[in-house]
Amino acid sequence: MxxxxxxxxxxxxxxxxxxxxxxxxxxxxxxxxxxxxxxxxxxxxxxxxxxxxxxxxxxxxxxxxxxxxxxxxxxxxxxxxxxxxxxxxxxxxxxxxxxxxxxxxxxxxxxxxxxxxxxxxxxxxxxxxxxxxxxxxxxxxxxxxxxxxxxxxxxxxxxxxxxxxxxxxxxxxxxxxxxxxxxxxxxxxxxxxxxxxxxxxxxxxxxxxxxxxxxxxxxxxxxxxxxxxxxxxxxxxxxxxxxxxxxxxxxxxxxxxxxxxxxIAFKSYPCGSISHPYMDCALRLREKHSIRGDQIEEIVCRTAEGPVHRLWEPLKEKQHPSSSYGAKFSLPYSIAVMLVRGRAGLEEFSDEAIRDTEVLAIAEKVGYELDATIDYPRHFSGHVKVKLKNGTVLEENQPYPRGGLEFPLPPQEIEEKF
Structure with missing residues:
Protein backbone atom coordinates (compact mmCIF):
# COMPACT_ATOMS: atom_id res chain seq x y z
CA MET A 1 0.00 0.00 0.00
CA ILE A 264 -15.91 25.83 7.76
CA ALA A 265 -17.64 28.16 10.23
CA PHE A 266 -16.97 31.86 10.62
CA LYS A 267 -17.07 33.24 14.15
CA SER A 268 -19.58 35.68 15.55
CA TYR A 269 -17.64 36.17 18.80
CA PRO A 270 -13.88 36.45 19.56
CA CYS A 271 -13.63 33.39 21.80
CA GLY A 272 -13.54 29.59 21.74
CA SER A 273 -15.80 28.29 18.97
CA ILE A 274 -17.42 25.62 21.16
CA SER A 275 -18.82 28.44 23.33
CA HIS A 276 -20.74 30.11 20.52
CA PRO A 277 -24.00 28.12 20.48
CA TYR A 278 -24.21 28.49 24.29
CA MET A 279 -23.73 32.23 23.93
CA ASP A 280 -26.47 32.40 21.29
CA CYS A 281 -28.77 30.57 23.71
CA ALA A 282 -27.95 33.06 26.47
CA LEU A 283 -28.61 35.98 24.14
CA ARG A 284 -32.04 34.62 23.17
CA LEU A 285 -32.94 34.16 26.84
CA ARG A 286 -31.96 37.75 27.51
CA GLU A 287 -33.96 39.06 24.56
CA LYS A 288 -37.06 36.99 25.34
CA HIS A 289 -37.19 37.36 29.12
CA SER A 290 -35.11 40.43 30.12
CA ILE A 291 -33.46 38.39 32.88
CA ARG A 292 -31.75 40.31 35.71
CA GLY A 293 -28.89 38.87 37.68
CA ASP A 294 -30.69 39.19 41.00
CA GLN A 295 -33.51 36.97 39.67
CA ILE A 296 -31.21 34.03 38.90
CA GLU A 297 -30.83 31.09 41.26
CA GLU A 298 -28.57 29.00 39.03
CA ILE A 299 -27.64 28.31 35.41
CA VAL A 300 -26.93 24.77 34.23
CA CYS A 301 -25.63 23.81 30.79
CA ARG A 302 -25.40 20.40 29.20
CA THR A 303 -22.00 19.56 27.75
CA ALA A 304 -20.09 16.65 26.30
CA GLU A 305 -17.08 15.52 28.30
CA GLY A 306 -14.55 16.55 25.64
CA PRO A 307 -14.66 20.33 26.16
CA VAL A 308 -14.84 20.22 29.97
CA HIS A 309 -11.11 20.54 30.64
CA ARG A 310 -10.85 23.51 28.27
CA LEU A 311 -14.01 25.52 28.87
CA TRP A 312 -15.41 24.45 32.26
CA GLU A 313 -12.63 23.36 34.60
CA PRO A 314 -11.30 24.36 37.00
CA LEU A 315 -14.75 25.82 37.51
CA LYS A 316 -13.78 28.54 40.04
CA GLU A 317 -11.12 29.86 37.67
CA LYS A 318 -13.55 29.81 34.75
CA GLN A 319 -16.10 31.72 36.82
CA HIS A 320 -13.45 34.34 37.66
CA PRO A 321 -10.97 34.36 34.74
CA SER A 322 -7.64 35.77 35.77
CA SER A 323 -6.78 37.18 32.33
CA SER A 324 -8.69 38.61 29.39
CA TYR A 325 -7.25 35.93 27.10
CA GLY A 326 -8.24 33.20 29.54
CA ALA A 327 -11.81 34.58 29.51
CA LYS A 328 -12.03 33.56 25.85
CA PHE A 329 -11.98 29.93 27.00
CA SER A 330 -14.48 30.25 29.83
CA LEU A 331 -18.09 29.29 29.25
CA PRO A 332 -19.31 30.68 32.62
CA TYR A 333 -17.88 34.09 31.71
CA SER A 334 -19.04 34.01 28.08
CA ILE A 335 -22.61 33.08 29.04
CA ALA A 336 -22.69 35.72 31.77
CA VAL A 337 -21.41 38.49 29.52
CA MET A 338 -24.14 37.75 27.00
CA LEU A 339 -26.84 37.83 29.67
CA VAL A 340 -25.57 41.14 31.06
CA ARG A 341 -24.39 43.03 28.00
CA GLY A 342 -26.23 41.33 25.15
CA ARG A 343 -23.10 41.31 23.02
CA ALA A 344 -19.62 39.79 22.94
CA GLY A 345 -17.15 41.73 20.85
CA LEU A 346 -13.49 42.50 21.41
CA GLU A 347 -14.40 44.94 24.18
CA GLU A 348 -16.15 42.20 26.18
CA PHE A 349 -12.86 40.25 26.37
CA SER A 350 -10.72 43.11 27.63
CA ASP A 351 -8.90 43.46 30.95
CA GLU A 352 -11.53 45.95 32.08
CA ALA A 353 -14.50 43.78 31.09
CA ILE A 354 -13.37 40.71 33.03
CA ARG A 355 -13.57 42.76 36.24
CA ASP A 356 -17.23 43.70 35.67
CA THR A 357 -18.83 42.71 38.98
CA GLU A 358 -22.29 42.28 37.45
CA VAL A 359 -20.95 39.80 34.91
CA LEU A 360 -18.88 37.93 37.51
CA ALA A 361 -21.85 37.64 39.86
CA ILE A 362 -23.76 35.74 37.19
CA ALA A 363 -20.72 33.71 36.11
CA GLU A 364 -20.55 32.37 39.68
CA LYS A 365 -23.99 30.81 39.15
CA VAL A 366 -23.09 29.00 35.91
CA GLY A 367 -22.35 25.27 36.08
CA TYR A 368 -22.64 22.21 33.86
CA GLU A 369 -23.81 18.62 33.67
CA LEU A 370 -22.44 15.93 31.37
CA ASP A 371 -24.58 14.67 28.52
CA ALA A 372 -23.25 11.59 26.73
CA THR A 373 -25.74 12.01 23.88
CA ILE A 374 -24.02 15.13 22.52
CA ASP A 375 -22.24 14.23 19.27
CA TYR A 376 -19.01 16.06 20.03
CA PRO A 377 -16.76 16.94 18.24
CA ARG A 378 -18.82 16.24 15.12
CA HIS A 379 -21.14 19.09 16.11
CA PHE A 380 -20.83 22.03 18.50
CA SER A 381 -24.23 22.40 20.17
CA GLY A 382 -25.44 24.64 22.99
CA HIS A 383 -27.86 24.41 25.89
CA VAL A 384 -28.57 26.92 28.67
CA LYS A 385 -31.13 26.39 31.46
CA VAL A 386 -31.78 29.26 33.85
CA LYS A 387 -33.59 28.60 37.10
CA LEU A 388 -35.03 31.74 38.65
CA LYS A 389 -35.51 32.29 42.38
CA ASN A 390 -39.29 32.19 41.95
CA GLY A 391 -39.05 28.64 40.57
CA THR A 392 -39.44 29.53 36.89
CA VAL A 393 -37.18 27.57 34.54
CA LEU A 394 -36.14 29.14 31.24
CA GLU A 395 -34.30 27.08 28.65
CA GLU A 396 -32.77 27.39 25.17
CA ASN A 397 -31.07 24.87 22.87
CA GLN A 398 -29.08 25.29 19.66
CA PRO A 399 -27.85 22.28 17.65
CA TYR A 400 -25.24 24.13 15.57
CA PRO A 401 -23.04 27.22 15.85
CA ARG A 402 -23.90 30.24 13.77
CA GLY A 403 -21.49 30.72 10.87
CA GLY A 404 -21.27 27.11 9.70
CA LEU A 405 -22.86 25.14 6.89
CA GLU A 406 -26.19 24.66 8.70
CA PHE A 407 -26.44 28.27 9.96
CA PRO A 408 -24.23 30.49 7.76
CA LEU A 409 -23.39 34.10 8.51
CA PRO A 410 -24.40 36.55 5.77
CA PRO A 411 -21.29 37.88 3.93
CA GLN A 412 -22.22 41.37 5.12
CA GLU A 413 -21.89 40.28 8.76
CA ILE A 414 -18.41 38.91 8.07
CA GLU A 415 -17.42 42.18 6.42
CA GLU A 416 -18.75 44.17 9.38
CA LYS A 417 -16.84 42.22 12.05
CA PHE A 418 -13.94 44.62 11.91
Whole structure:
Protein backbone atom coordinates (compact mmCIF):
# COMPACT_ATOMS: atom_id res chain seq x y z
CA MET A 1 0.00 0.00 0.00
CA UNK A 2 1.31 3.45 -0.91
CA UNK A 3 2.02 5.88 1.93
CA UNK A 4 -0.71 8.41 2.65
CA UNK A 5 1.70 11.27 2.01
CA UNK A 6 1.77 10.10 -1.61
CA UNK A 7 -2.04 10.29 -1.83
CA UNK A 8 -1.92 13.88 -0.56
CA UNK A 9 0.87 14.71 -3.03
CA UNK A 10 -1.20 13.34 -5.90
CA UNK A 11 -4.15 15.57 -4.89
CA UNK A 12 -1.89 18.62 -4.78
CA UNK A 13 -0.21 17.84 -8.11
CA UNK A 14 -3.58 17.40 -9.83
CA UNK A 15 -5.34 20.35 -8.18
CA UNK A 16 -6.17 23.22 -10.52
CA UNK A 17 -8.27 26.34 -10.11
CA UNK A 18 -10.70 25.03 -12.71
CA UNK A 19 -11.29 21.81 -10.73
CA UNK A 20 -12.36 23.65 -7.57
CA UNK A 21 -16.16 24.02 -7.25
CA UNK A 22 -17.27 27.67 -7.66
CA UNK A 23 -18.95 27.69 -4.23
CA UNK A 24 -15.65 26.63 -2.64
CA UNK A 25 -13.86 29.50 -4.40
CA UNK A 26 -16.45 31.98 -3.14
CA UNK A 27 -16.19 30.66 0.44
CA UNK A 28 -12.39 30.88 0.20
CA UNK A 29 -12.62 34.55 -0.76
CA UNK A 30 -14.68 35.23 2.35
CA UNK A 31 -12.20 33.25 4.40
CA UNK A 32 -9.32 35.37 3.05
CA UNK A 33 -11.26 38.52 3.95
CA UNK A 34 -12.00 37.24 7.46
CA UNK A 35 -8.37 36.22 7.97
CA UNK A 36 -7.03 39.61 6.89
CA UNK A 37 -9.52 41.43 9.10
CA UNK A 38 -8.39 39.41 12.11
CA UNK A 39 -4.73 40.03 11.36
CA UNK A 40 -5.14 43.77 10.84
CA UNK A 41 -7.09 44.15 14.09
CA UNK A 42 -4.48 42.18 16.03
CA UNK A 43 -1.58 44.16 14.55
CA UNK A 44 -2.58 47.12 16.74
CA UNK A 45 -2.46 45.13 20.00
CA UNK A 46 0.34 44.37 22.40
CA UNK A 47 0.95 40.74 21.43
CA UNK A 48 0.71 41.71 17.75
CA UNK A 49 3.34 44.39 18.12
CA UNK A 50 5.64 41.91 19.84
CA UNK A 51 5.46 39.27 17.14
CA UNK A 52 5.82 41.85 14.36
CA UNK A 53 8.95 43.18 16.05
CA UNK A 54 10.44 39.69 16.30
CA UNK A 55 9.72 38.98 12.62
CA UNK A 56 11.41 42.28 11.74
CA UNK A 57 14.48 41.32 13.75
CA UNK A 58 14.64 37.91 12.06
CA UNK A 59 14.81 39.78 8.76
CA UNK A 60 15.70 38.19 5.45
CA UNK A 61 14.96 39.39 1.92
CA UNK A 62 12.09 41.83 1.40
CA UNK A 63 9.64 39.18 0.14
CA UNK A 64 6.35 39.37 2.01
CA UNK A 65 4.39 42.05 3.84
CA UNK A 66 4.16 42.07 7.62
CA UNK A 67 0.43 42.72 7.96
CA UNK A 68 -0.40 46.12 9.44
CA UNK A 69 3.03 47.57 8.59
CA UNK A 70 4.90 48.96 5.61
CA UNK A 71 7.70 46.42 6.08
CA UNK A 72 8.50 43.19 4.28
CA UNK A 73 10.58 40.24 5.43
CA UNK A 74 11.43 36.72 4.27
CA UNK A 75 8.22 34.78 3.64
CA UNK A 76 9.03 32.23 6.35
CA UNK A 77 9.39 35.03 8.89
CA UNK A 78 6.39 36.99 7.65
CA UNK A 79 4.07 34.01 8.17
CA UNK A 80 5.39 33.59 11.71
CA UNK A 81 4.03 37.05 12.52
CA UNK A 82 0.99 37.07 10.24
CA UNK A 83 -0.27 33.65 11.33
CA UNK A 84 -0.04 34.72 14.96
CA UNK A 85 -1.95 37.90 14.20
CA UNK A 86 -4.68 36.06 12.29
CA UNK A 87 -5.37 33.69 15.19
CA UNK A 88 -4.46 35.90 18.13
CA UNK A 89 -7.97 37.27 18.78
CA UNK A 90 -9.61 33.83 18.54
CA UNK A 91 -12.06 35.44 16.13
CA UNK A 92 -11.03 33.31 13.14
CA UNK A 93 -12.69 30.43 11.31
CA UNK A 94 -13.10 26.87 12.64
CA UNK A 95 -13.91 23.47 11.18
CA UNK A 96 -16.11 21.48 13.55
CA UNK A 97 -15.08 17.89 14.27
CA UNK A 98 -11.44 18.51 13.30
CA UNK A 99 -11.45 21.57 15.63
CA UNK A 100 -8.89 23.43 13.53
CA UNK A 101 -8.54 27.09 12.59
CA UNK A 102 -7.54 27.20 8.93
CA UNK A 103 -7.10 30.67 7.46
CA UNK A 104 -4.41 31.60 9.98
CA UNK A 105 -2.13 29.03 8.36
CA UNK A 106 -3.36 28.07 4.89
CA UNK A 107 -4.53 31.51 3.75
CA UNK A 108 -1.72 33.41 5.47
CA UNK A 109 0.94 31.19 3.87
CA UNK A 110 -0.62 31.41 0.41
CA UNK A 111 -0.73 35.21 0.66
CA UNK A 112 2.89 35.55 1.83
CA UNK A 113 4.45 33.07 -0.59
CA UNK A 114 2.21 34.28 -3.40
CA UNK A 115 3.50 37.80 -2.82
CA UNK A 116 7.07 36.55 -2.73
CA UNK A 117 6.70 34.77 -6.08
CA UNK A 118 4.49 37.40 -7.75
CA UNK A 119 1.68 34.86 -8.16
CA UNK A 120 -1.67 35.73 -9.71
CA UNK A 121 -4.80 35.95 -7.59
CA UNK A 122 -6.06 32.69 -9.10
CA UNK A 123 -2.88 30.91 -8.03
CA UNK A 124 -3.11 32.33 -4.51
CA UNK A 125 -6.72 31.14 -4.27
CA UNK A 126 -5.69 27.71 -5.56
CA UNK A 127 -2.89 27.50 -2.97
CA UNK A 128 -5.21 28.65 -0.19
CA UNK A 129 -7.67 25.87 -1.05
CA UNK A 130 -4.80 23.37 -1.20
CA UNK A 131 -3.50 24.33 2.24
CA UNK A 132 -6.86 24.46 3.98
CA UNK A 133 -8.18 21.21 2.52
CA UNK A 134 -5.01 19.32 3.52
CA UNK A 135 -5.05 20.79 7.02
CA UNK A 136 -8.72 19.88 7.49
CA UNK A 137 -8.30 16.30 6.33
CA UNK A 138 -5.26 15.80 8.57
CA UNK A 139 -7.39 16.95 11.51
CA UNK A 140 -10.39 14.81 10.57
CA UNK A 141 -8.37 11.62 10.82
CA UNK A 142 -8.35 11.85 14.63
CA UNK A 143 -11.21 14.13 15.79
CA UNK A 144 -10.99 15.00 19.48
CA UNK A 145 -7.91 12.86 20.08
CA UNK A 146 -5.30 15.62 19.97
CA UNK A 147 -7.07 17.74 22.59
CA UNK A 148 -7.57 14.67 24.79
CA UNK A 149 -3.79 14.21 24.94
CA UNK A 150 -3.05 17.87 25.67
CA UNK A 151 -2.25 19.11 22.15
CA UNK A 152 -3.77 21.94 20.13
CA UNK A 153 -5.09 20.47 16.84
CA UNK A 154 -4.46 23.69 14.91
CA UNK A 155 -0.83 23.74 15.99
CA UNK A 156 -0.30 20.15 14.86
CA UNK A 157 -2.23 20.16 11.58
CA UNK A 158 -1.37 23.66 10.37
CA UNK A 159 2.22 22.70 9.57
CA UNK A 160 0.99 20.32 6.84
CA UNK A 161 -1.52 22.90 5.57
CA UNK A 162 1.12 25.59 5.31
CA UNK A 163 3.47 23.24 3.48
CA UNK A 164 0.67 22.35 1.05
CA UNK A 165 -0.06 26.02 0.30
CA UNK A 166 3.62 26.93 -0.03
CA UNK A 167 4.56 23.84 -2.02
CA UNK A 168 1.66 24.35 -4.45
CA UNK A 169 2.99 27.80 -5.29
CA UNK A 170 6.57 26.54 -5.55
CA UNK A 171 5.49 23.65 -7.78
CA UNK A 172 7.03 20.81 -5.81
CA UNK A 173 7.82 17.54 -7.58
CA UNK A 174 6.29 14.25 -6.31
CA UNK A 175 9.34 13.16 -4.28
CA UNK A 176 9.71 16.64 -2.84
CA UNK A 177 6.13 16.52 -1.53
CA UNK A 178 6.83 13.31 0.37
CA UNK A 179 9.92 14.82 1.95
CA UNK A 180 8.13 18.07 2.82
CA UNK A 181 5.36 16.27 4.68
CA UNK A 182 7.88 13.98 6.36
CA UNK A 183 9.73 17.04 7.65
CA UNK A 184 6.45 18.61 8.81
CA UNK A 185 5.82 15.65 11.10
CA UNK A 186 8.93 16.47 13.10
CA UNK A 187 8.05 20.17 13.34
CA UNK A 188 4.43 19.87 14.46
CA UNK A 189 3.98 20.95 18.07
CA UNK A 190 1.76 22.91 20.42
CA UNK A 191 0.43 22.07 23.88
CA UNK A 192 -2.66 23.55 25.57
CA UNK A 193 -1.11 24.39 28.95
CA UNK A 194 -2.04 28.03 28.23
CA UNK A 195 -5.41 27.06 29.67
CA UNK A 196 -3.90 26.97 33.15
CA UNK A 197 -3.23 30.70 33.34
CA UNK A 198 -4.60 32.36 30.20
CA UNK A 199 -1.14 32.95 28.76
CA UNK A 200 -0.56 33.59 25.07
CA UNK A 201 1.12 30.55 23.52
CA UNK A 202 -2.03 29.44 21.64
CA UNK A 203 -1.83 32.69 19.70
CA UNK A 204 1.60 31.73 18.41
CA UNK A 205 0.71 28.20 17.30
CA UNK A 206 -0.45 28.81 13.71
CA UNK A 207 2.30 31.35 13.06
CA UNK A 208 4.95 28.92 14.21
CA UNK A 209 3.28 26.12 12.22
CA UNK A 210 3.19 28.25 9.05
CA UNK A 211 6.86 29.12 9.54
CA UNK A 212 7.66 25.41 9.92
CA UNK A 213 5.64 24.52 6.82
CA UNK A 214 7.53 27.00 4.65
CA UNK A 215 10.85 25.75 6.04
CA UNK A 216 9.81 22.16 5.26
CA UNK A 217 9.17 23.07 1.63
CA UNK A 218 12.46 24.93 1.28
CA UNK A 219 14.36 21.99 2.73
CA UNK A 220 12.52 19.45 0.57
CA UNK A 221 13.30 21.47 -2.55
CA UNK A 222 16.97 21.06 -1.74
CA UNK A 223 16.74 17.31 -1.25
CA UNK A 224 16.42 17.11 2.54
CA UNK A 225 14.69 13.83 3.29
CA UNK A 226 11.69 13.10 5.53
CA UNK A 227 9.85 9.82 6.19
CA UNK A 228 7.20 8.98 3.58
CA UNK A 229 5.18 7.12 6.23
CA UNK A 230 4.96 10.21 8.43
CA UNK A 231 1.21 9.76 8.94
CA UNK A 232 0.67 6.02 9.37
CA UNK A 233 4.09 4.81 10.53
CA UNK A 234 4.65 3.11 13.91
CA UNK A 235 6.38 6.26 15.18
CA UNK A 236 4.40 8.61 12.97
CA UNK A 237 2.29 11.68 13.45
CA UNK A 238 -0.94 10.06 14.63
CA UNK A 239 0.50 7.50 17.00
CA UNK A 240 2.73 10.16 18.53
CA UNK A 241 0.08 12.84 19.03
CA UNK A 242 -3.23 10.94 19.13
CA UNK A 243 -2.53 7.58 20.71
CA UNK A 244 -2.40 4.01 19.49
CA UNK A 245 -5.46 3.44 17.32
CA UNK A 246 -8.86 4.59 16.06
CA UNK A 247 -7.59 6.75 13.20
CA UNK A 248 -9.63 7.39 10.08
CA UNK A 249 -6.67 7.51 7.72
CA UNK A 250 -8.98 7.03 4.75
CA UNK A 251 -9.89 10.71 5.17
CA UNK A 252 -6.55 11.57 3.57
CA UNK A 253 -7.60 9.76 0.39
CA UNK A 254 -10.82 11.81 0.20
CA UNK A 255 -9.01 15.00 -0.81
CA UNK A 256 -10.63 16.44 -3.90
CA UNK A 257 -13.70 14.22 -3.50
CA UNK A 258 -15.28 16.11 -0.62
CA UNK A 259 -14.50 19.77 0.11
CA UNK A 260 -14.14 20.77 3.75
CA UNK A 261 -14.01 24.51 3.07
CA UNK A 262 -17.76 24.38 2.49
CA UNK A 263 -18.22 23.27 6.13
CA ILE A 264 -15.91 25.83 7.76
CA ALA A 265 -17.64 28.16 10.23
CA PHE A 266 -16.97 31.86 10.62
CA LYS A 267 -17.07 33.24 14.15
CA SER A 268 -19.58 35.68 15.55
CA TYR A 269 -17.64 36.17 18.80
CA PRO A 270 -13.88 36.45 19.56
CA CYS A 271 -13.63 33.39 21.80
CA GLY A 272 -13.54 29.59 21.74
CA SER A 273 -15.80 28.29 18.97
CA ILE A 274 -17.42 25.62 21.16
CA SER A 275 -18.82 28.44 23.33
CA HIS A 276 -20.74 30.11 20.52
CA PRO A 277 -24.00 28.12 20.48
CA TYR A 278 -24.21 28.49 24.29
CA MET A 279 -23.73 32.23 23.93
CA ASP A 280 -26.47 32.40 21.29
CA CYS A 281 -28.77 30.57 23.71
CA ALA A 282 -27.95 33.06 26.47
CA LEU A 283 -28.61 35.98 24.14
CA ARG A 284 -32.04 34.62 23.17
CA LEU A 285 -32.94 34.16 26.84
CA ARG A 286 -31.96 37.75 27.51
CA GLU A 287 -33.96 39.06 24.56
CA LYS A 288 -37.06 36.99 25.34
CA HIS A 289 -37.19 37.36 29.12
CA SER A 290 -35.11 40.43 30.12
CA ILE A 291 -33.46 38.39 32.88
CA ARG A 292 -31.75 40.31 35.71
CA GLY A 293 -28.89 38.87 37.68
CA ASP A 294 -30.69 39.19 41.00
CA GLN A 295 -33.51 36.97 39.67
CA ILE A 296 -31.21 34.03 38.90
CA GLU A 297 -30.83 31.09 41.26
CA GLU A 298 -28.57 29.00 39.03
CA ILE A 299 -27.64 28.31 35.41
CA VAL A 300 -26.93 24.77 34.23
CA CYS A 301 -25.63 23.81 30.79
CA ARG A 302 -25.40 20.40 29.20
CA THR A 303 -22.00 19.56 27.75
CA ALA A 304 -20.09 16.65 26.30
CA GLU A 305 -17.08 15.52 28.30
CA GLY A 306 -14.55 16.55 25.64
CA PRO A 307 -14.66 20.33 26.16
CA VAL A 308 -14.84 20.22 29.97
CA HIS A 309 -11.11 20.54 30.64
CA ARG A 310 -10.85 23.51 28.27
CA LEU A 311 -14.01 25.52 28.87
CA TRP A 312 -15.41 24.45 32.26
CA GLU A 313 -12.63 23.36 34.60
CA PRO A 314 -11.30 24.36 37.00
CA LEU A 315 -14.75 25.82 37.51
CA LYS A 316 -13.78 28.54 40.04
CA GLU A 317 -11.12 29.86 37.67
CA LYS A 318 -13.55 29.81 34.75
CA GLN A 319 -16.10 31.72 36.82
CA HIS A 320 -13.45 34.34 37.66
CA PRO A 321 -10.97 34.36 34.74
CA SER A 322 -7.64 35.77 35.77
CA SER A 323 -6.78 37.18 32.33
CA SER A 324 -8.69 38.61 29.39
CA TYR A 325 -7.25 35.93 27.10
CA GLY A 326 -8.24 33.20 29.54
CA ALA A 327 -11.81 34.58 29.51
CA LYS A 328 -12.03 33.56 25.85
CA PHE A 329 -11.98 29.93 27.00
CA SER A 330 -14.48 30.25 29.83
CA LEU A 331 -18.09 29.29 29.25
CA PRO A 332 -19.31 30.68 32.62
CA TYR A 333 -17.88 34.09 31.71
CA SER A 334 -19.04 34.01 28.08
CA ILE A 335 -22.61 33.08 29.04
CA ALA A 336 -22.69 35.72 31.77
CA VAL A 337 -21.41 38.49 29.52
CA MET A 338 -24.14 37.75 27.00
CA LEU A 339 -26.84 37.83 29.67
CA VAL A 340 -25.57 41.14 31.06
CA ARG A 341 -24.39 43.03 28.00
CA GLY A 342 -26.23 41.33 25.15
CA ARG A 343 -23.10 41.31 23.02
CA ALA A 344 -19.62 39.79 22.94
CA GLY A 345 -17.15 41.73 20.85
CA LEU A 346 -13.49 42.50 21.41
CA GLU A 347 -14.40 44.94 24.18
CA GLU A 348 -16.15 42.20 26.18
CA PHE A 349 -12.86 40.25 26.37
CA SER A 350 -10.72 43.11 27.63
CA ASP A 351 -8.90 43.46 30.95
CA GLU A 352 -11.53 45.95 32.08
CA ALA A 353 -14.50 43.78 31.09
CA ILE A 354 -13.37 40.71 33.03
CA ARG A 355 -13.57 42.76 36.24
CA ASP A 356 -17.23 43.70 35.67
CA THR A 357 -18.83 42.71 38.98
CA GLU A 358 -22.29 42.28 37.45
CA VAL A 359 -20.95 39.80 34.91
CA LEU A 360 -18.88 37.93 37.51
CA ALA A 361 -21.85 37.64 39.86
CA ILE A 362 -23.76 35.74 37.19
CA ALA A 363 -20.72 33.71 36.11
CA GLU A 364 -20.55 32.37 39.68
CA LYS A 365 -23.99 30.81 39.15
CA VAL A 366 -23.09 29.00 35.91
CA GLY A 367 -22.35 25.27 36.08
CA TYR A 368 -22.64 22.21 33.86
CA GLU A 369 -23.81 18.62 33.67
CA LEU A 370 -22.44 15.93 31.37
CA ASP A 371 -24.58 14.67 28.52
CA ALA A 372 -23.25 11.59 26.73
CA THR A 373 -25.74 12.01 23.88
CA ILE A 374 -24.02 15.13 22.52
CA ASP A 375 -22.24 14.23 19.27
CA TYR A 376 -19.01 16.06 20.03
CA PRO A 377 -16.76 16.94 18.24
CA ARG A 378 -18.82 16.24 15.12
CA HIS A 379 -21.14 19.09 16.11
CA PHE A 380 -20.83 22.03 18.50
CA SER A 381 -24.23 22.40 20.17
CA GLY A 382 -25.44 24.64 22.99
CA HIS A 383 -27.86 24.41 25.89
CA VAL A 384 -28.57 26.92 28.67
CA LYS A 385 -31.13 26.39 31.46
CA VAL A 386 -31.78 29.26 33.85
CA LYS A 387 -33.59 28.60 37.10
CA LEU A 388 -35.03 31.74 38.65
CA LYS A 389 -35.51 32.29 42.38
CA ASN A 390 -39.29 32.19 41.95
CA GLY A 391 -39.05 28.64 40.57
CA THR A 392 -39.44 29.53 36.89
CA VAL A 393 -37.18 27.57 34.54
CA LEU A 394 -36.14 29.14 31.24
CA GLU A 395 -34.30 27.08 28.65
CA GLU A 396 -32.77 27.39 25.17
CA ASN A 397 -31.07 24.87 22.87
CA GLN A 398 -29.08 25.29 19.66
CA PRO A 399 -27.85 22.28 17.65
CA TYR A 400 -25.24 24.13 15.57
CA PRO A 401 -23.04 27.22 15.85
CA ARG A 402 -23.90 30.24 13.77
CA GLY A 403 -21.49 30.72 10.87
CA GLY A 404 -21.27 27.11 9.70
CA LEU A 405 -22.86 25.14 6.89
CA GLU A 406 -26.19 24.66 8.70
CA PHE A 407 -26.44 28.27 9.96
CA PRO A 408 -24.23 30.49 7.76
CA LEU A 409 -23.39 34.10 8.51
CA PRO A 410 -24.40 36.55 5.77
CA PRO A 411 -21.29 37.88 3.93
CA GLN A 412 -22.22 41.37 5.12
CA GLU A 413 -21.89 40.28 8.76
CA ILE A 414 -18.41 38.91 8.07
CA GLU A 415 -17.42 42.18 6.42
CA GLU A 416 -18.75 44.17 9.38
CA LYS A 417 -16.84 42.22 12.05
CA PHE A 418 -13.94 44.62 11.91
Missing amino acids: EPYSKAIARFLLDLSFEAIPPEVIEKTKLLLLDTMGNALAASTMDFGQMVLEVASVLGGPQESRLIGTAGKRAAANAVLANGTLAHGLDYDDTLEEAIVHTGCSGAITALAVGEQLGATGRRVLEATVAGIEVMCKVGLVAPGKFHARGFHPTALCATFGAAAACGKLYGLEPAEWLNAFGICGSQSSGIIEYLSDGSWTKRLHPGWAAHAGVIAVLLAQRGFRGPATVFEGPHGFYRSFAGENGFRLEQLSELGKTWEISR
